[in-house]
Amino acid sequence: MNVAERIIDSVFESDEVFRKTLSRAIKEDLGLTALDFAEKANIPSSTLYKILSGKREPNVKTLRQIIKTVKAIEGLEKGEFIAVIAARPVLDNMSETKKKICGNLCTIREYSATSMEEAIIAAVRAEREGAVALVCAPIVSPTVEKILKIPVATIMPKNSLIEAIELVAKKIN
Numbered sequence: 001m002n003v004a005e006r007i008i009d010s011v012f013e014s015d016e017v018f019r020k021t022l023s024r025a026i027k028e029d030l031g032l033t034a035l036d037f038a039e040k041a042n043i044p045s046s047t048l049y050k051i052l053s054g055k056r057e058p059n060v061k062t063l064r065q066i067i068k069t070v071k072a073i074e075g076l077e078k079g080e081f082i083a084v085i086a087a088r089p090v091l092d093n094m095s096e097t098k099k100k101i102c103g104n105l106c107t108i109r110e111y112s113a114t115s116m117e118e119a120i121i122a123a124v125r126a127e128r129e130g131a132v133a134l135v136c137a138p139i140v141s142p143t144v145e146k147i148l149k150i151p152v153a154t155i156m157p158k159n160s161l162i163e164a165i166e167l168v169a170k171k172i173n
Contacts, residue, residue: 080130132151
């Protein structure tokens with residue numbers, strides 16, 4: 001669940017849950033101070049402080065502005081994200097769907113593929129859905145680089161390759 005969805009869900013739980021969720025989202029998920037967020041949201045900082053302290057409930061207009069700003073910061077309004085194409089077991093080991101890179105919060109969207117054909121189709125679909133970059137396996141990256149207009153990076157396994165070799169070596173002994 002993304003940050004905006006968590007904030008929306010918290011609105012329906014209670015005022016206290018909403019305040020805590022919004023405060024945590026601003027500080028931890030978005031990495032901003034309340035003042036910075038208020039400026040980005042075009043909300044008076046005093047209004048945001050009153051909401052966060054429980055001295056005021058947000059009106060619908062303010063709540064819309066908060067959600068719109070969170071989505072914009074997350075890159076969800078434009079649909080901007082980095083796509084990762086890999087087999088399901090690799091994707092299951094991914095723990096982050098957001099990562100702060102060069103000061104920007106990047107959304108990471110997973111695309112599962114079990115064949116070259118599925119990987120190529122997933123790459124094209126990811127670009128059409130708004131991916132700003134793509135990460136994929138070395139076996140498919142040369143092909144998708146030729147057909148996509150977005151940057152493509154190649155997954156280069158290190159530790160996982162050694163672990164797989166050790167695992168298979170144990171199976172043959």
